[in-house]
Amino acid sequence: MSAPASRTRIGARAIVRRFGPVIANDGIDFAAAPGTIHAIVGGNGAGKSTLMRILQGVDRPDDGSVILDDREVRLTAPADAFARGIGMVHQEFMLVDELTLLENLILAREPVHAGGVIDRRKALAEAERVAAMAGVTLDWQMRVADAPVHIRQILEILRLLYRGADVLILDEPTAVLAPTQVRELIGLMRRLKAEGRTILFISHKLDEVMNAADSITVIRRGRAITTVLPGETSKAKLSEMMVGEPVELPLVHPAAPHAGVPVLAIDTLVARDGRGLPRLGPITLNLYPGEIVGIAGVAGNGQDELAAAAAGLGEIDAGSIRMDGRDITRARTGSFRDLGIAYLSADRAGDGLCLSASIRDNFIAGSEHAPAFSKSGLLRLRAIHEGARRALDTLSVRYGAMGDPVKSLSGGNQQRVAIAREFERKPRILIAAQPTRGVDIAGIAFIHRQIVAFRDAGGAVLLISEELDEILSLSDRIVGLYGGRITGELDRSDASVERVGRLMLGEKAA
Amino acid sequence: MIDPLIHAALLMTTPILLAAIGGLVNRVGGIVNIGLESMMLTGALVAVIVSADTGSVVLALLAALVAGGIVGLLMSLVVTRLAANEIIVGLGFSVAVAGLVRFLLKSVYGVSGTFNPPGVVMLPRIDIPVIADVPILGAILSGQDPLTWFAWAMVPVTAFVLARTRLGLRLRAAGSAEMTARALGLDPLASRDASTVFAGAMSGLAGAHLSIGVVGLFNEGITGGRGFIALAAFYFGRNRPWRTALGALLFGFFEALQIRLQGRGVPAELVQMLPYLIVILVLTGLGLANRRRSGSSS
Numbered sequence: 001m002s003a004p005a006s007r008t009r010i011g012a013r014a015i016v017r018r019f020g021p022v023i024a025n026d027g028i029d030f031a032a033a034p035g036t037i038h039a040i041v042g043g044n045g046a047g048k049s050t051l052m053r054i055l056q057g058v059d060r061p062d063d064g065s066v067i068l069d070d071r072e073v074r075l076t077a078p079a080d081a082f083a084r085g086i087g088m089v090h091q092e093f094m095l096v097d098e099l100t101l102l103e104n105l106i107l108a109r110e111p112v113h114a115g116g117v118i119d120r121r122k123a124l125a126e127a128e129r130v131a132a133m134a135g136v137t138l139d140w141q142m143r144v145a146d147a148p149v150h151i152r153q154i155l156e157i158l159r160l161l162y163r164g165a166d167v168l169i170l171d172e173p174t175a176v177l178a179p180t181q182v183r184e185l186i187g188l189m190r191r192l193k194a195e196g197r198t199i200l201f202i203s204h205k206l207d208e209v210m211n212a213a214d215s216i217t218v219i220r221r222g223r224a225i226t227t228v229l230p231g232e233t234s235k236a237k238l239s240e241m242m243v244g245e246p247v248e249l250p251l252v253h254p255a256a257p258h259a260g261v262p263v264l265a266i267d268t269l270v271a272r273d274g275r276g277l278p279r280l281g282p283i284t285l286n287l288y289p290g291e292i293v294g295i296a297g298v299a300g301n302g303q304d305e306l307a308a309a310a311a312g313l314g315e316i317d318a319g320s321i322r323m324d325g326r327d328i329t330r331a332r333t334g335s336f337r338d339l340g341i342a343y344l345s346a347d348r349a350g351d352g353l354c355l356s357a358s359i360r361d362n363f364i365a366g367s368e369h370a371p372a373f374s375k376s377g378l379l380r381l382r383a384i385h386e387g388a389r390r391a392l393d394t395l396s397v398r399y400g401a402m403g404d405p406v407k408s409l410s411g412g413n414q415q416r417v418a419i420a421r422e423f424e425r426k427p428r429i430l431i432a433a434q435p436t437r438g439v440d441i442a443g444i445a446f447i448h449r450q451i452v453a454f455r456d457a458g459g460a461v462l463l464i465s466e467e468l469d470e471i472l473s474l475s476d477r478i479v480g481l482y483g484g485r486i487t488g489e490l491d492r493s494d495a496s497v498e499r500v501g502r503l504m505l506g507e508k509a510a
Numbered sequence: 511m512i513d514p515l516i517h518a519a520l521l522m523t524t525p526i527l528l529a530a531i532g533g534l535v536n537r538v539g540g541i542v543n544i545g546l547e548s549m550m551l552t553g554a555l556v557a558v559i560v561s562a563d564t565g566s567v568v569l570a571l572l573a574a575l576v577a578g579g580i581v582g583l584l585m586s587l588v589v590t591r592l593a594a595n596e597i598i599v600g601l602g603f604s605v606a607v608a609g610l611v612r613f614l615l616k617s618v619y620g621v622s623g624t625f626n627p628p629g630v631v632m633l634p635r636i637d638i639p640v641i642a643d644v645p646i647l648g649a650i651l652s653g654q655d656p657l658t659w660f661a662w663a664m665v666p667v668t669a670f671v672l673a674r675t676r677l678g679l680r681l682r683a684a685g686s687a688e689m690t691a692r693a694l695g696l697d698p699l700a701s702r703d704a705s706t707v708f709a710g711a712m713s714g715l716a717g718a719h720l721s722i723g724v725v726g727l728f729n730e731g732i733t734g735g736r737g738f739i740a741l742a743a744f745y746f747g748r749n750r751p752w753r754t755a756l757g758a759l760l761f762g763f764f765e766a767l768q769i770r771l772q773g774r775g776v777p778a779e780l781v782q783m784l785p786y787l788i789v790i791l792v793l794t795g796l797g798l799a800n801r802r803r804s805g806s807s808s
Contacts, residue, residue: 095690097686097687098687099679107680107694
């Protein structure tokens with residue numbers, strides 16, 4: 001397949017990709033040698049996914065080029081990249097649930113007899129061949145719909161092998177796996193490497209990267225900061241390189257010490273994710289009025305479940321949540337909201353906003369029965385319009401008309417609509433999950449000021465963020481979350497990138 | 511007593527079965543075809559016209575097949591290329607074709623309702639000697655027309671093509687995961703269009719069976735909602751050809767029973783309702799069974 005003499009099987013030379021004023025890739029260089037596992041690490045928005053799209057031929061660089069077998073190439077389309085042996089396993093699997101594993105494997109490359117009848121014996125032999133190559137055994141007649149998620153992932157990898165790929169790009173492949181399955185996947189990656197294949201391993205789980213990779217390229221803000229060997233670095237050094245120095249935002253003043261009773265008390269809570277896997281807990285965490293508690297952690301360590309549980313949306317197995325001492329563990333989501341818990345979801349398109357509905361409708365969503373907005377079952381349109389206009393003006397939301405769909409707004413303005421809706425309810429607790437994801441720099445500063453103002457007015461904030469900068473600049477207390485458990489707590493005055501980084505990586509606070 | 515009923519039941523099953531097989535393939539490909547009725551109606555009219563003009567049954571069937579296929583293609587393109595809602599488009603085609611047929615009869619042939627040109631050649635009956643005299647078996651196998659044989663032959667053929675061929679696999683992929691099919695380099699919309707053309711062609715034949723297989727003339731109400739009964743048959747069959755055939759047979763049987771029950775003291779209108787009532791009962795029962803199954807598994 002690949003020329004064994006080449007020193008770079010796949011790489012990038014000074015790749016630049018701009019989207020309007022945003023520079024997603026700002027001169028990225030890296031080189032993965034054939035027969036190696038090359039990790040690419042970086043935080044959210046570092047430019048990893050843009051780079052992957054370019055390597056896959058989905059997107060084209062504005063400047064610089066992709067390197068294949070030591071030569072600069074222009075990839076014109078995904079099929080072009082594939083013809084050169086590059087295949088990718090996306091986070092969203094590309095499988096047909098209704099078909100069997102075997103049918104999915106051969107789909108679009110079916111071995112056939114005359115007349116288009118599928119040669120089942122040959123298909124099965126090919127399937128066994130790629131499975132043996134990867135050192136796995138599968139029940140080929142199982143439907144994908146019945147297959148567990150790690151089997152689906154293996155199937156995706158085997159399909160790339162079946163179709164002849166020798167560069168495998170794996171995008172956050174361990175995000176969906178349990179720890180033992182992660183070990184199996186890494187074993188599979190090593191066997192493929194021994195076969196001479198090249199693997200690009202995109203991840204921000206540094207444990208796995210340190211364990212599996214032969215070399216590691218760190219990307220931050222669109223630039224490849226460095227490429228290191230695992231033996232020359234440490235998780236702490238990597239995380240520091242990923243995050244960089246925290247941006248100083250001189251707007252936070254130390255809050256008053258905790259006064260007596262926590263407004264929100266989470267006690268030995270255990271929760272599951274949407275797939276029913278245990279992801280969180282047991283954890284115990286108190287939130288006091290007038291403070292921002294930052295939850296620091298790498299994605300997939302229980303943050304989503306903690307946010308959902310605190311907002312009354314979680315699948316809670318055990319433990320309790322109390323507000324002002326009152327048990328609300330099993331209360332409906334609406335009760336959480338009525339009691340004064342506001343929620344900014346990390347998933348704006350999913351449960352944060354209704355993107356296709358108008359700005360006005362989003363603004364009153366959940367408050368449509370409030371006397372201010374409705375009377376005898378009919379909406380008071382003028383009052384709603386006035387209320388929305390006032391609230392949106394306060395937050396400087398830039399919009400066309402009140403009846404426009406929310407999806408017509410930029411990410412930052414969408415988030416402001418969500419904040420306007422939540423603050424209109426006069427909450428006492430704010431659960432802010434990734435509050436600035438997809439928001440531009442000016443919007444980030446604005447949202448940060450809103451959060452701080454809420455805290456200064458006596459509100460309690462649970463801030464969950466993968467952006468370490470954000471955690472460090474806003475939080476009064478920082479709690480590390482790793483593997484669904486709290487690894488330690490730092491006071492604002494004791495916090496540093498290194499110390500928080502250690503908490504994020506599961507090392508207990510010193 | 512029982513032999514004529516069996517024979518009639520099979521005769522009534524044929525158009526439902528033809529359209530249901532077409533609709534099944536269409537649904538596997540990702541389109542629920544509500545417009546089968548319009549394609550049947552087209553086939554029924556075209557078959558009568560061509561049969562009367564040429565005196566050839568083969569040409570009449572071919573014409574019905576092609577005409578149904580063309581209506582199917584038009585409907586499919588509207589759904590797949592203009593991203594229109596398949597239910598609305600299917601209903602629209604049913605209504606529009608019915609109106610167009612009425613207009614054509616009036617403007618071209620100067621008749622309304624029924625079109626009965628001279629010289630319509632009917633489908634032949636295939637009598638099988640010896641077996642014809644065996645009770646029950648004779649009623650099943652002997653004296654059937656070629657379309658009936660064709661319809662039943664299509665059941666295993668469809669099952670085989672869907673399960674075992676490249677064509678069938680790609681159609682199933684196109685129907686259940688369009689994005690994935692596209693990502694793998696397939697053209698799911700083309701597969702989908704092909705499946706609708708097939709559904710149209712099969713429905714065209716179903717219409718021809720009604721007009722030149724059963725009565726020998728065309729009437730604007732000739733399809734009598736059989737396109738929708740075919741829909742019920744492949745829903746009953748859950749995309750499985752043999753189960754779908756069983757559903758078609760069930761509805762065909764009640765159709766035949768209904769005809770035999772007429773003139774026996776029960777009001778004709780009530781008796782005529784029977785097959786449709788059975789459709790509702792069967793689908794309700796199916797829904798309940800589905801719910802129980804999903805309820806017990808969770």
